[in-house]
Amino acid sequence: MPGRYCSGCYTYGQQHAVAECVGCRRQVPVDDKYGYCRLCRARASWAIKAGGKASVIEPYLRQVTCRQLFFANLQRPKNGGSPVGKAGRRVLKPPPPPEPPHVITGWVQLPLFTLPRDFRRFDRERHADLAIPWLVRARQTARALGEARGWSRWIVSDVDRALVIVLSGYREGEPIRYSELFPALRVRGLPVMRTAEVLDHLGLFSDDRAPAVDRWLGRKLRGVSPGIRRDVEAWARTLLDGGPRSEPRARQTAWTYLNEIQPVLLEWSGRYDHLREVTRQDIATGRDAATGKQRESR
Known part of the structure; x- marks a missing residue:
């Protein structure tokens, strides 16, 4: 390979001195024990593998009497390409285009009512509009975040696809809600949280998910009368978050208490x-109905 080496040949050359190879008669780095270069040793190793059984390499080295040939234009490194510039240096990558200025309009059209958008019906060939300023800015932000967070090129590509879906046809002042984002990206196998991170970085994301505590209380207190539900919910939140005269309890403690009652x-x-309206007798009856550890917790 004229002037170029793979990682194996380069390491071999760093560890051995240059001399005449016994097999191919070239002036190349050879091993100290047998006097063969790496390519001749590779040919001997291939012959051993072709024989189908393990063997010492010395008898096969003696059979190597020819030079290693290469196919044309296949001896280039992985980042191949014609060397340009002085001393074969490559041209540096051009810097990324500057971020387009954020255009602040003098007015914003207020919506009469809000309708949820269905991004699942998006068709890239018909609906994609890559010239929208917010989309251009979001794609640049995604690349910058990907470099900062160590995203792989596949993740960056998937986030880019997701941004094209949700920002094609975007109008100024309309936030992208999680309830609209999740179904469209999940059905396509695209990353939801990383896309939401990019949108939130630009101030375009609105997280309309209900907190996990609210969903849990809604399940546990379903069927409870509104007056009782209001007091029990306040008590459960005090257990979780603490109060002026109480420290917050572990979440498992609050779950256990509410499950018991x-x-x-x-x-x-x-x-x-x-x-x-609950009487002392009602409380005693509820306590006496419990047994074992359930009775102790009450």
Whole structure:
């Protein structure tokens, strides 16, 4: 290879002195034990593998009497290309285009009512508009975030596809909601959270998901009368978040407490509208109905 070496040949040359190879008679780095270059040793190794059984390399080295040939134009390194410039240096990559200025319009059209957008119907051939300023800016932001966060080129490509889907046809002042983003990207196997991160970096993202605590309380207090539900929900949030005179408890503690009293709350909701109506006898009855560890927790 004229002036170019693979990593194996380069390392071999760093570890061995240059001398005449016994096999191919070239002035190349050879090993100290047998006096053969790396390519001759490779030919001997191939002969051993062709024989189908392990063997010492010395007898096969003696059979090497010809030079290693190459196919034309296949001896280039992985980042191949014609060398240009002085001493074969390559031209540096051009700098990325400057970020387009953010155009601030003097007015914004206020929506009369809000309709959810369905990005699942997006067709790139018909709907893609790559010249939208917000899309151009978002794609540049995604590349910058990818370099900063160490995203692979596949992730960067997927985020770029997702941005084209959600920002083609984008109008100034319309946030991209999570409830609109998630179905369209999940069905295509595109990253939702990384796309949301890029949109949030530009101030275009609106997270309209209900908090996990709200969803949990909604499931546990389903069927409880509104008056009782309001007081129990305030008590559960105090357990989780703490209060002026109490420290926050572990989440598992709040879950356990609410799971234990849920049947009693449902029973009381059939007779009462507020916890103020619950009598001492009702509390004693609920306590006596429990057994074992359930009784201890109450």
